[in-house]
Amino acid sequence: MNKHIKVGLFDWSKFPLKGDFYPDDLPAEWKLSYYANEFETACINFDDMADKLLLDEWFDDLPENFDLSFSLSSADQIEQFIKIVQQFELKFNCLLIDDQERDILLQNKPDISVLLAAGLIRSELIVSRSSLWTPDDNVKSAGIALLPEVDNTRLYREWIELWLQDNSQHELTLWLDGSTAHYSTLSKLRTLVELMGY
Numbered sequence: 661m662n663k664h665i666k667v668g669l670f671d672w673s674k675f676p677l678k679g680d681f682y683p684d685d686l687p688a689e690w691k692l693s694y695y696a697n698e699f700e701t702a703c704i705n706f707d708d709m710a711d712k713l714l715l716d717e718w719f720d721d722l723p724e725n726f727d728l729s730f731s732l733s734s735a736d737q738i739e740q741f742i743k744i745v746q747q748f749e750l751k752f753n754c755l756l757i758d759d760q761e762r763d764i765l766l767q768n769k770p771d772i773s774v775l776l777a778a779g780l781i782r783s784e785l786i787v788s789r790s791s792l793w794t795p796d797d798n799v800k801s802a803g804i805a806l807l808p809e810v811d812n813t814r815l816y817r818e819w820i821e822l823w824l825q826d827n828s829q830h831e832l833t834l835w836l837d838g839s840t841a842h843y844s845t846l847s848k849l850r851t852l853v854e855l856m857g858y
Contacts, residue, residue, distance in 0.1 A: 662830050665820075665858040666727055667850040668701035670806050670835035673708035681843035689717035699850065701727040701833050703756060706737055719748050727753040727833060735765040752785075753833070754804070759788040793823045800826060804833040807849070809840045816852055832858075 669675050676682060676691050686694060695702065709715065722728065729752055732741060744750065757765060765786060793802035805823045807816065820834070834853065836846050 663824065663827075663832060663858055664830065665832045665834050665853050666700035667834045667846070667853050668699040668703075668727075668836075669695075669838035669841060669846065670703045671731070671838035672702040672704050673838070674705075675838040675841060687717075689715075692718050693721040696722050696726045699846070700725065701729070701753065701835070702838075703729040703731055703835060705731045705733075706741060707733055715744065716748055719750060729753045729756060729833075731756040732761070733758075735761045738765060754785045754787045756787050756789060756792075759790050762786055762788045795819050795822075798822060801828060803829045803831070804835065806835045806837065808837050809842065809845050811845070813848060813852055816849055817856070820853065820856065 672692070672695070675695075676688075682691055682694060692702070692704075709718070719728075728750070730741065732738070732755060735757065741755070745752070787804070790797070791799055791802055791804075793799045793805040795807065802823070805819070807819060810816070823834075824832075834849070836849055
């Protein structure tokens with residue numbers, strides 16, 4: 661098997677609210693780095709970070725192989741997103757946005773050309789939410805799967821096998837929904853992926 665699956669959270673900023681992973685005295689701006697020491701990927705909802713202070717400390721100590729992605733709720737957020745990408749020299753895996761907003765972004769927003777010209781983003785990294793694989797929507801050859809939290813390892817294994825069926829991509833991302841996830845479930849999911857040889 662030449663595939664590698666990075667396991668982490670979609671909507672990462674909701675995960676810290678669970679209180680079963682981070683030390684009580686850990687400063688908020690260190691939580692992403694702390695999380696990145698154990699998991700390989702996260703998708704951050706841009707709405708949840710737009711007003712944060714000390715963002716440089718959020719991104720300062722991330723491991724080189726950590727895949728950071730962002731989710732935008734509107735194409736209108738692209739200017740603010742570009743400023744943050746440039747200010748903190750962020751490298752990111754993908755920018756996730758709804759289908760209609762993706763079309764608006766690529767067709768009508770000249771600001772995206774700043775990112776494209778600077779080599780900070782490629783158009784294929786702007787991913788529509790409908791292109792994610794989910795148990796309800798088995799998108800063929802999707803590089804990213806989004807799973808809900810369930811207390812059923814066998815079901816997770818079935819979903820992963822179904823997702824990987826006919827998938828020729830080598831670098832894959834598996835997100836658990838951070839708005840409902842608990843550390844124990846995320847840890848079990850990562851262990852399952854490792855035991856499956858990915």
